Amino acid sequence: MVVSKGGKEVMEAGRRGSLYYLLAEVQVPMAQVNSVTSDVRLWHMRLGHPAEGSIKELVRKGVVQAQLDKQPLQCEECVLGKSKKLSFPKGKHLSTQPLDYAHSDLWGHAQVNSIGGGKSYMTIIDDFSRKI
Ligand SMILES: [Zn+2]
Structure with missing residues (x-):
């Protein structure tokens, strides 16, 4: 069996029963390293x-x-x-009731949309209650 693409033969395959196998030569990649001149x-x-x-x-x-x-x-x-990142300093928030202080983070664009079609996500955390 010969597979052609655009009128040009690109592959040839043999058949054994219901299995086709490719008739081709395997080329082994070669590399040469000259270690004498290396530093x-x-x-x-x-x-x-x-x-x-x-x-x-x-x-x-x-x-x-x-x-x-x-x-x-x-x-x-x-x-x-080997370098390290310094961590963020701990914040001091004296929230005494819900919604005194809120932390938020925006993330996006996602490669896959959410069920509602959104590409970005925003989280808001209440500092007092820690509710999201
Ligand atoms: Zn190194």
Whole structure:
């Protein structure tokens, strides 16, 4: 069986009983890595950002061939990944009755509409009763 698209043959398939199988060659992707000219930073990125000492140990054991730098490894991704966000300070609200103070949050646009067709959601929380 030959499958054609726009008058051009694109695939050929054989048939065994009720099952069709594709007649094609499988191409195996290949990559070539030159490890002799690589430096520590490149190996740091290749190995998933390990500590610099780990890479130096691999170089010392001969597993990785790289030229060691005298300067410490500086990786922006590692610095950003280890940074933390500061939490919001706790608010002091002295609400003495319902609706003295309300917290609200607006979220949207949702990829899926709500049953009523809405794309955004708003929550309002009463500070005194904590009712939503
Ligand atoms: Zn890194």
